[in-house]
Amino acid sequence: MNASKVNKGLLLFLCTLTTFTILTSYYRYVVATDFLVSYEIDCDPTVANCYIGCEDDDCSEEYYYQEIERHASTLLNLCGYDISDCDAAYTCMIGEDDCSLFSCDPTEEANECAVPNK
Amino acid sequence: MLCYLYPQPSYLIFSSDVPALLYYSHIPTAFIALLIAFIVFTNAPKKLLNRLLSLILLSFTFWITINLLAWTLVQGQWILFVWSLYGILQAAIALLSIYFVYTFTRGESMPLIQKVILTGLMAPVLFFAASDLNLSGFNISWCDAFGYEGLIYLSYYTALGLIAFIWIGWLLLQGITKVSKLVQQQRIVLGLGLGSFLLIFFGGIYIISYLGDLNILVNTDVEFYTLFSMTFFMSIVALLIVKFKTFNVGLSATSALIIALLILTASQFTYVQSRTGLLITAATILLTSVLSIFLYRAVRSETKQREHLQELSTKLEKANTRLKTLDKQKSEFVSIASHQLRSPLTSIRGYASMLIEGSFGSIPEKAKEPLQRIETSAKRMALAVEDYLNVSRIESGNMKYELANFNLQSEIERICDDVRPTALQAGLVLLFRTNLQSKAIVNADIGKTVQIAHNLINNSIKYTKKGTITVFVRDDVAKKQVYMDVIDTGVGMSQETMDILFQKFSRADGANQVNTTGTGLGLFVAHKMAEAMGGDITAHSEGEGKGSRFTLTLPLAM
Numbered sequence: 001m002n003a004s005k006v007n008k009g010l011l012l013f014l015c016t017l018t019t020f021t022i023l024t025s026y027y028r029y030v031v032a033t034d035f036l037v038s039y040e041i042d043c044d045p046t047v048a049n050c051y052i053g054c055e056d057d058d059c060s061e062e063y064y065y066q067e068i069e070r071h072a073s074t075l076l077n078l079c080g081y082d083i084s085d086c087d088a089a090y091t092c093m094i095g096e097d098d099c100s101l102f103s104c105d106p107t108e109e110a111n112e113c114a115v116p117n118k
Numbered sequence: 119m120l121c122y123l124y125p126q127p128s129y130l131i132f133s134s135d136v137p138a139l140l141y142y143s144h145i146p147t148a149f150i151a152l153l154i155a156f157i158v159f160t161n162a163p164k165k166l167l168n169r170l171l172s173l174i175l176l177s178f179t180f181w182i183t184i185n186l187l188a189w190t191l192v193q194g195q196w197i198l199f200v201w202s203l204y205g206i207l208q209a210a211i212a213l214l215s216i217y218f219v220y221t222f223t224r225g226e227s228m229p230l231i232q233k234v235i236l237t238g239l240m241a242p243v244l245f246f247a248a249s250d251l252n253l254s255g256f257n258i259s260w261c262d263a264f265g266y267e268g269l270i271y272l273s274y275y276t277a278l279g280l281i282a283f284i285w286i287g288w289l290l291l292q293g294i295t296k297v298s299k300l301v302q303q304q305r306i307v308l309g310l311g312l313g314s315f316l317l318i319f320f321g322g323i324y325i326i327s328y329l330g331d332l333n334i335l336v337n338t339d340v341e342f343y344t345l346f347s348m349t350f351f352m353s354i355v356a357l358l359i360v361k362f363k364t365f366n367v368g369l370s371a372t373s374a375l376i377i378a379l380l381i382l383t384a385s386q387f388t389y390v391q392s393r394t395g396l397l398i399t400a401a402t403i404l405l406t407s408v409l410s411i412f413l414y415r416a417v418r419s420e421t422k423q424r425e426h427l428q429e430l431s432t433k434l435e436k437a438n439t440r441l442k443t444l445d446k447q448k449s450e451f452v453s454i455a456s457h458q459l460r461s462p463l464t465s466i467r468g469y470a471s472m473l474i475e476g477s478f479g480s481i482p483e484k485a486k487e488p489l490q491r492i493e494t495s496a497k498r499m500a501l502a503v504e505d506y507l508n509v510s511r512i513e514s515g516n517m518k519y520e521l522a523n524f525n526l527q528s529e530i531e532r533i534c535d536d537v538r539p540t541a542l543q544a545g546l547v548l549l550f551r552t553n554l555q556s557k558a559i560v561n562a563d564i565g566k567t568v569q570i571a572h573n574l575i576n577n578s579i580k581y582t583k584k585g586t587i588t589v590f591v592r593d594d595v596a597k598k599q600v601y602m603d604v605i606d607t608g609v610g611m612s613q614e615t616m617d618i619l620f621q622k623f624s625r626a627d628g629a630n631q632v633n634t635t636g637t638g639l640g641l642f643v644a645h646k647m648a649e650a651m652g653g654d655i656t657a658h659s660e661g662e663g664k665g666s667r668f669t670l671t672l673p674l675a676m
Contacts, residue, residue, distance in 0.1 A: 021245075022206075024247075028248050035266075036266065037194060038259075039257065082122060
């Protein structure tokens with residue numbers, strides 16, 4: 001096989017693979033929404049260990065939250081694309097796979113937690 | 119997956135919730151990169167170097183565009199899609215940079231094996247771009263994917279940037295001492311621009327992603343500053359274009375630079391928000407525009423002049439080549455023609471001589487004079503043909519010289535004895551004088567030397583109506599040279615005549631009145647012969663009517 005044919009072969013290989021990769025990526029993330037999503041949900045520090053967040057850069061006002069992580073397609077089925085007014089977004093459904101609720105772990109040094117008074 | 123905490127952008131990229139610096143660092147840089155890519159490509163679309171630079175700049179522009187979208191979009195699925203392409207584009211920039219520098223330094227395409235290596239390095243980035251190794255999720259609250267980037271994938275394509283940095287450095291430094299100073303400068307300038315871009319861009323992005331992933335770096339907009347490394351690289355490319363003419367870009371480069379300058383200045387509108395700032399920016403852009411017009415006009419004028427000179431130079435070069443070819447053809451023609459003439463001339467001279475001598479019986483008295491004229495004319499013609507042949511031999515480099523030691527003094531004395539009757543016949547006195555410290559032994563071709571001496575003495579006889587011709591042989595042992603002066607009291611020469619005396623076919627004004635048979639080649643041939651034997655011939659005269667002195671110089675054999 002001569003060099004020119006190999007050159008063309010390499011170029012064709014790269015172009016095909018790039019196109020395939022972009023299309024696959026598009027299908028996975030945009031069409032199939034096959035990925036995890038995480039977001040903050042409201043937390044009551046009197047009943048659960050909550051992370052403490054700041055409303056602004058100066059942290060003049062604090063808020064409490066927990067984190068939830070679940071599969072994007074599940075969330076899409078439950079709430080559609082906008083979860084701001086969707087109650088189902090704030091809790092894991094019974095029997096829902098890959099859904100986890102994360103509370104603040106005060107034993108970890110990096111975390112600043114609001115914990116219920118016992 | 120809407121980032122419900124963030125506002126929807128208008129026209130995809132304009133959002134009130136992103137730092138103004140985002141637009142200042144992204145939009146002008148993308149425009150400039152795109153503009154230079156366009157200019158470099160359109161000026162020489164078939165040149166590999168231009169194609170590669172354009173591809174690098176296009177990849178970078180694409181990277182900036184998707185980065186801008188990732189900052190402003192609020193749909194998680196779209197953000198993840200564009201985010202997943204970062205690795206592909208960064209790997210492409212790194213590997214294309216290697217290919218580009220290889221072509222830049224070697225002036226040819228990369229060998230196949232190295233292309234295979236580059237493809238092999240690129241393949242994993244493409245294979246795993248849509249997998250969890252690259253991106254596995256999205257944080258709706260933060261509207262980013264920093265927490266879901268795969269460290270191995272990220273490290274791999276960043277390492278490609280580092281590999282490119284080292285490879286490029288090696289390519290640029292290899293054999294740098296053997297190239298010209300101009301090429302050295304080009305390599306240093308390119309290495310500085312591309313190297314700093316790769317280091318800052320890849321290193322900065324990796325560190326920011328890594329720290330963002332660990333939640334150590336909350337404010338990730340510091341990545342904007344890494345993009346200014348491309349502005350620096352663009353300046354270097356502009357320098358290569360304007361100063362070194364690397365990408366065959368002419369006046370359009372200036373246009374590009376001016377547009378880039380205006381874009382940069384105008385882009386401050388996106389960043390500056392105060393009224394005073396806006397006024398200052400407006401004034402600056404006005405001033406820049408005016409200066410740009412002057413600069414453009416000045417460069418256009420200079421470029422036109424340069425192009426005109428270049429055109430003239432090319433034409434002159436072509437004409438010169440053509441002239442050389444014609445001159446060679448002429449010499450060949452003269453050589454062939456002269457050889458063809460010599461044989462019949464020999465017959466004419468021989469038979470005329472034999473007729474005069476009575477070899478074919480007695481001839482009438484009144485036929486003798488015409489026969490003598492035939493013989494004399496044939497002799498002159500033979501001499502002229504010999505001159506043409508000599509010129510032809512000299513110009514074609516076929517004149518042969520057989521150098522040997524001989525006594526110049528005795529040779530010249532013999533020539534004087536031979537020529538003296540002719541001088542006497544013309545009513546002239548021919549004197550021979552010497553002033554020698556050495557034995558006057560020279561190392562030269564004896565036949566050619568005799569020919570030169572004959573030529574100079576006969577010339578003096580021809581151009582002297584009355585008086586004396588003195589042939590003077592002297593030497594300068596310190597300078598290791600022997601001289602033969604031929605001094606006459608003849609017609610002399612003006613300075614203008616002396617200036618053209620040794621050129622082909624050059625004859626002094628009025629020479630035809632004194633000597634009608636000259637070809638204007640004798641002195642040219644004599645001068646060339648003297649030079650070829652390591653000597654020279656010079657001429658001197660106080661002016662017309664004041665006599666002349668011709669001096670043959672030959673090296674003294676030690």
